[in-house]
């Protein structure tokens with residue numbers, strides 16, 4: 001049988017796979033190809049083109065040699081956490097320190113043994129590609145009534161000397177009444193270009209509270225697409241937080257399905273960019289049940305010729321009465337060459353709903369700058385005060401103090417300022 | 420202390436100040452009055468260093484230094500303080516953090532050690548009493564959601580904290596009720612000494628009952644068209660500005 005692929009990049013990916021382990025994903029990829037900018041969802045983010053120009057070896061990157069120093073070097077000051085090490089997407093148990101009870105972790109070879117599926121892959125060919133490509137997925141289960149005493153820090157080490165594709169795949173399930181916080185940090189071990197195509201699926205059981213915070217501070221050559229899906233059950237809470245600082249081009253797809261009444265879904269993001277870094281956050285929250293809240297706050301500070309994209313979809317289905325949906329995207333452009341494209345997309349079928357949204361893009365407030373300077377505060381410091389004040393209300397949603405302080409330090413570093 | 424000579428300034432090419440001359444000595448209070456749009460705030464802004472205004476002619480010497488050469492922050496560090504006509508709201512920046520940063524940057528410019536938290540707080544307490552400002556107000560973001568009067572009071576509080584040599588109060592009295600006016604004036608009078616000077620920009624004679632000026636100047640069309648003592652303010656209160664406008668416009672047309 002011969003099939004025609006829409007683009008030769010998917011062909012390169014498929015040719016480098018050792019075996020085809022998911023026919024549905026294969027057909028989707030063959031049928032749709034990877035998105036070009038003609039695809040409305042990728043209009044401002046030519047990531048397929050970027051992959052085509054920068055990636056030369058489409059094999060999955062083989063595991064790197066990780067030293068103890070690599071692990072300790074990635075530690076965050078003052079953070080008490082379990083450590084889960086991913087080496088090019090594969091679990092490295094030797095370097096990990098995992099909870100001894102209330103936490104089960106297993107490796108998954110292909111989708112036939114997948115613990116669950118949160119979403120249909122048919123609307124996302126990068127997720128389909130991930131499903132075809134991951135070498136060993138990881139499934140984490142937190143049993144009912146378990147509260148993890150410490151957060152789990154996921155250290156995502158990337159080395160792309162042999163093979164430039166990394167496809168981590170993680171499932172997390174918090175059963176009824178479970179509570180856990182995951183922290184993730186991606187570490188580029190060298191400066192080779194790579195394409196990180198990760199997928200995380202989360203199932204938040206009823207009355208469970210799960211939070212997943214991520215830091216994207218990679219090498220300037222990194223290309224990343226991340227598909228993050230969470231199914232949130234009755235009376236549960238889920239929070240996604242993403243801090244994007246460095247990379248070549250990053251696309252985050254976050255989808256929250258609010259499937260049970262009385263649940264809360266939070267999506268927070270901060271992108272502080274310079275150089276030519278391009279970060280695209282596409283978010284999607286789907287209210288299907290009554291009495292649920294969604295809170296979404298994304299903020300960007302963009303310098304040099306960096307680019308930010310924000311798209312926020314909110315669906316409120318007919319049954320989702322008494323929904324509170326809040327969405328806000330604010331951007332500050334520090335340079336004339338920086339750009340932002342922002343777009344809210346709301347579709348509301350229920351009638352008893354509180355929904356608010358807003359997008360702003362502007363420069364640093366000159367009036368405020370002058371006010372601070374007129375009190376003796378130097379220009380650099382004044383700028384830092386204002387930018388930090390701007391970013392502060394996103395950062396304030398981080399519940400782990402040491403991680404929050406670490407994010408603040410990284411932000412200072414990126415902005416080249418001290419607060 | 421301050422010597423302004425033939426100062427001309429414009430914004431986006433249109434001239435606003437058209438040759439201001441003013442000499443201020445330590446210990447003096449000068450009131451600047453004048454109809455709306457005459458250039459009072461422009462003068463205050465030019466002295467504080469707002470960049471939108473272009474100085475096209477003239478000079479300003481402050482304590483022997485060329486003020487126009489200095490950045491806004493260095494002017495503040497040298498002792499110039501502008502109480503804004505419209506103080507800016509800055510969400511996310513706490514009043515305390517802001518003031519501490521300001522004071523310590525000013526101190527460092529003057530070669531002084533930074534104030535530690537304890538000393539800073541006791542200074543805050545002392546000055547809060549002076550302007551009768553509520554602690555609760557200062558635990559909020561800078562000026563955010565403050566009423567007009569609270570903003571003005573906060574300006575005087577900042578002035579008290581920074582102890583400037585030259586204070587320029589730009590319509591600090593506008594919008595204040597009589598109680599707030601009394602508090603603000605008491606604060607200003609309390610900070611007055613033989614070593615510092617105050618420029619009071621105002622619309623209303625009322626303020627000058629509380630802060631008694633040594634000189635009163637009338638600004639019109641970007642020039643000081645009349646100067647006198649506090650009696651001039653009373654005359655203006657009684658007769659309005661029309662007679663001055665007529666005098667000026669009559670001779671220039």
Ligand SMILES: Nc1ncnc2c1ncn2[C@@H]1O[C@H](COP(=O)(O)OP(=O)(O)O)[C@@H](O)[C@H]1O
Pocket residue numbers: 430435453454455456457458459460461462471
């Ligand atoms: N930022 C600005 N842009 C354009 N015109 C301005 C600006 N600021 C002041 N002006 C003009 O300059 C003149 C003087 O204004 P201002 O100094 O505020 O007067 P006053 O404080 O005496 O009421 C007015 O005609 C005003 O419209």
Ligand SMILES: [Mg+2]
Pocket residue numbers: 459460461504590
């Ligand atoms: Mg004015």
